[in-house]
Amino acid sequence: MKTHAALFTASILSAAVVIFTVFFGLKNIYRPAFNASTHKIIIDAGHGLPDGGAVAADGTIESDINLAIARLLNDMLTAAGFECIMTRTDENSICTDGGTIHAKKVSDTKNRVAIARKNSDAFVVSIHMNTYTTPDVHGSQVFYKSGSDISKEIAEEVQRIINLKYQPDNKKTVKPIPSNVYLFKNISNNSILAECGFLTNEDDLKKLKSAEFQQDIAKSIAEVVTFKLIGSDINGN
Ligand SMILES: [Zn+2]
Incomplete structure (x- = not known):
């Protein structure tokens, strides 16, 4: 009898240990790795007319694709509960000064x-x-604000997902944003910069122009940002 009682107690205890481990283990996995919770995202579509950025052989301009992806990202992150601020919402830059294209670019960046x-x-x-x-040369590459752990972690996860799901032959890894990039040199915000692909590569260009790939890139970023910053999926679960 005593043996049975002891066995019964032991089983209850081990079951409790298993439940405790699973519950708190999972809770730990789904917790954001950093206490960097913010509900505000700045979505920065690079360039803007008269500065179209890079131009592909077929005349596609970088600033148009940047804006298309930024808009999708804005929709997804707004739906996920973030307050989103887009640096530009149409094809034009946000310059407020300057006569020459260069002066306008400086004003826009400032x-x-x-x-x-x-x-x-x-x-x-x-x-x-x-x-x-x-x-x-092809493939997406994600850069992060140098010295920011959360930025690096988000960049690494976005890069991992893009490579895994959409670009199995992409061997690129994350890098810090070069120190000479004016915007990032002058701000302290946690940040990532996604170079979504190469306009000089035929396959990349085809993908970058497709609504499907633009959606894939935006979704990869939105999912990781939401999970890492507010600890839920993009549907708020
Ligand atoms: Zn650019």
């Missing part, structure tokens, strides 16, 4: 810096397209 500084608690997601001197 205005973007001002938006980020005014919202220093916001996480910045900047969207750009890449180019290279040879047509073989």
